[in-house]
Amino acid sequence: MKKLSMKFYLLAIICVCSFLLLGLYNDSTVSTKDKNVYKDIKTFNEVFDMVRKNYVDEVDTAKLMQGAINGMIKSLDPHSSFMTPDLYKELEVETQGQFGGLGIEIMIIKDVLTVVSPIEDSPAFSAGLKPGDQILKIDGKSTKNIEIMEAVKKLRGPKDSKVTITIIRENMTTPKDITLTRAIIQIKSVKFKKFEDNIGYIRITAFQEKTSDDIRKALKEIGEKLNPMKGLILDLRNDPGGLLTQAIEVSDIFLKSGVIVSTRGRVKSMETKSMAKDNGDEITCPIVVLVNEGTASAAEIVAGALQDNNRALIVGAQTFGKASVQTIIPLEDGAALKLTTARYYTPKGRSIQAEGITPDIPVKYMKPSDEAENNTGQEERIREKDLKGHIKPAKEDGTKVDEIQSKEIRDASDITDDNQLKTAVDILKSWDIMKRNLH
Numbered sequence: 210m211k212k213l214s215m216k217f218y219l220l221a222i223i224c225v226c227s228f229l230l231l232g233l234y235n236d237s238t239v240s241t242k243d244k245n246v247y248k249d250i251k252t253f254n255e256v257f258d259m260v261r262k263n264y265v266d267e268v269d270t271a272k273l274m275q276g277a278i279n280g281m282i283k284s285l286d287p288h289s290s291f292m293t294p295d296l297y298k299e300l301e302v303e304t305q306g307q308f309g310g311l312g313i314e315i316m317i318i319k320d321v322l323t324v325v326s327p328i329e330d331s332p333a334f335s336a337g338l339k340p341g342d343q344i345l346k347i348d349g350k351s352t353k354n355i356e357i358m359e360a361v362k363k364l365r366g367p368k369d370s371k372v373t374i375t376i377i378r379e380n381m382t383t384p385k386d387i388t389l390t391r392a393i394i395q396i397k398s399v400k401f402k403k404f405e406d407n408i409g410y411i412r413i414t415a416f417q418e419k420t421s422d423d424i425r426k427a428l429k430e431i432g433e434k435l436n437p438m439k440g441l442i443l444d445l446r447n448d449p450g451g452l453l454t455q456a457i458e459v460s461d462i463f464l465k466s467g468v469i470v471s472t473r474g475r476v477k478s479m480e481t482k483s484m485a486k487d488n489g490d491e492i493t494c495p496i497v498v499l500v501n502e503g504t505a506s507a508a509e510i511v512a513g514a515l516q517d518n519n520r521a522l523i524v525g526a527q528t529f530g531k532a533s534v535q536t537i538i539p540l541e542d543g544a545a546l547k548l549t550t551a552r553y554y555t556p557k558g559r560s561i562q563a564e565g566i567t568p569d570i571p572v573k574y575m576k577p578s579d580e581a582e583n584n585t586g587q588e589e590r591i592r593e594k595d596l597k598g599h600i601k602p603a604k605e606d607g608t609k610v611d612e613i614q615s616k617e618i619r620d621a622s623d624i625t626d627d628n629q630l631k632t633a634v635d636i637l638k639s640w641d642i643m644k645r646n647l648h
Contacts, residue, residue, distance in 0.1 A: 253277070279356060286549050287317065288535050294543030296358035299365065310365035311372070312394045313338060314449050315357065321345075322352040322360050324376075326447050326503055328396060329414070332389045338376070340503070345384055346375035366391050398451075399423035404442075404624070407435040408637050412444035413459070416451030416507040421458035428462070428492065440637030441492065442630070443511075444499045446525065450506025453534060453553075457483045460514040465491050467518040467556055470510050472534050474551030479534070485518075495640045496521035497633040500566060501574060505529035512566045513555035522636065523568045525629050530565035570632070577626045 257277070261268060275293070282291045292300060302308045312331020313324050324342040327333040344352055347363045364372060370391050377384045398420045401411045409431040413420060432438055443463075450456075453470075460469045464485035471482040498512050498521045509528050515521035534551040554560055624631050 282546070282548075283356075286533070288531070288533060288547070289549045290356065290358055290547045292358050292545045292547060296362060297539070297543065297545040299358060299361055300537070300545075300547070308365060308394050309368050309370075309391050310394050311389050311391060313364070315344070315360060315364075317355075317357050320354075322355055322357075325449060328394060331394055332392050336387055336389055338387070339378060342376045342378045344374050344376055346373075348373055349375075368393050399427055401427040401431055403431055403435055404634055406638050407437065407439040408634060409435060409438045409441045410444065411441065413448055413508065413511075415448060416455040416459070418452065418455070420451070420455045421462065424459055424462055432492075438492065438494050440495045440497070440640060442497050442499060442633045442637070443515075443521070444630070445504045445508040445512055446499050446501040446629070447503035448505070448508035449503065450508050450531065453507060453510070456507035456510040460511050461485050461488075463491060463496065463515060463520055464518055467514075469514045469556065470553050471556075471558075472551040472553045474534070476550065479536075479551040485514075495637060497636055498523050499629055499633055500525040500528050500568060501629070502526055502529060502565075504566070506531045509561060509566050510553060510555075513559070513561065516566065516569065517556035517559070522570065523566060524570045524633050524636070525568050525572055526574065527567055527571075528561070528565035530561055530563045532560055532562035532564075570636075572629050572632050575628045 257273070260273065261270060275291070278291050282289050299308075311333040312328035313333040314326045314328070316323055316325050322344040324333075324338055324340055324344065326340050327338045344360075346352060347360070352360060364374075366372065368391060371388055372391065373386055373388045375384050375386050396415055396417065398415050398417045399411060399413055401409070403409055409428075411424065411427050411431070413424070431441075457469050465487040467485050469483040469485055471480075473480050496515065498515055500508070500512050500523060504512065504525075505528065509530075509532065512521075512523055512528065516523050532553050533549045534553055535547050536550040538546040538548060540546065552560055552562055555566075624634060
């Protein structure tokens with residue numbers, strides 16, 4: 210039997226639900242809540258039929274149905290989305306770390322397509338795009354009401370092809386057109402180097418398929434050069450997150466035991482608890498983790514795991530606060546649903562949704578004087594709690610809790626222009642002295 214297309218599959222569901230409505234509406238065993246659902250389905254069926262038959266122009270029923278699905282998913286939260294087969298392929302490419310495009314992280318913020326951060330050494334970075342820049346048009350077409358994955362598809366394309374975006378930022382009086390040449394974006398998720406006094410430095414820019422493997426290689430190479438490594442700085446600033454599995458694996462590299470993260474949703478299968486394993490090769494030196502407002506999702510899982518297990522000192526600014534889990538559910542026609550299915554909790558049971566990780570040592574990033582002069586109006590970064598429709602934090606038992614109330618890094622390994630990094634280095638330099646004094 211041939212598979213039904215999405216259009217007819219959904220129409221079949223509507224018809225079945227309509228029959229259920231007619232057959233069960235008067236059944237006393239059906240709850241009031243179920244009856245209301247049947248009423249809503251009947252109303253949807255009526256509206257769909259009216260539009261299909263009476264709209265001024267003939268409508269594409271598949272497009273109409275897709276619009277209904279998009280509207281339904283969009284009403285949930287900022288991170289759930291419906292992806293057509295083409296958009297689903299775009300997502301798969303992104304997690305593999307190489308694609309043709311501009312090199313920017315984007316998000317719909319207050320109904321406007323907005324730059325979260327440009328990727329280092331990318332066309333967007335070289336063109337001077339900044340966090341908070343609003344993209345008003347792509348190739349002359351308005352981005353009003355655009356879906357995030359649709360925007361991603363428009364911005365990506367073959368190497369050396371061009372795209373013009375129209376942006377505006379807070380200190381601009383009029384919008385500005387910027388023409389960019391697409392390039393193969395190879396996201397190097399792990400960068401590392403060493404500082405004086407045998408201090409190692411590792412930066413994770415995103416959590417992708419091979420991030421944990423790259424961390425192990427970096428630790429081995431740094432360890433061989435320093436021998437011994439007296440301290441490690443793990444830089445998670447401006448890391449938007451990525452794969453949950455990789456966040457767990459990276460955390461496990463630094464932990465011998467204890468809970469890494471737990472998840473809880475409405476469905477029993479979403480209740481998980483990930484534990485660290487003693488692999489016998491964990492580093493024993495002190496660790497300082499750097500975070501800021503751009504540290505999100507998977508990066509916050511790592512920071513929370515190391516903080517709650519007393520394995521690292523967290524330094525920097527309050528993190529983004531995205532503590533929800535999105536599950537990718539493939540559909541039979543090649544499309545997929547990215548659905549928020551759970552909240553995650555730190556080892557001590559904290560839900561940081563819309564709150565973020567609070568640093569052990571708060572250090573506000575101070576821009577170098579030349580950046581401060583040229584970036585007026587860019588002092589505050591959007592966080593999860595600012596996103597329209599964000600889900601609320603909750604305790605592990607599901608009880609809701611009250612919510613609590615850019616800072617670009619020019620070179621994440623340049624200690625002279627980075628006061629947060631300098632603080633981390635100074636802490637590790639003085640670690641032995643503090644340890645001796647405590648004893």
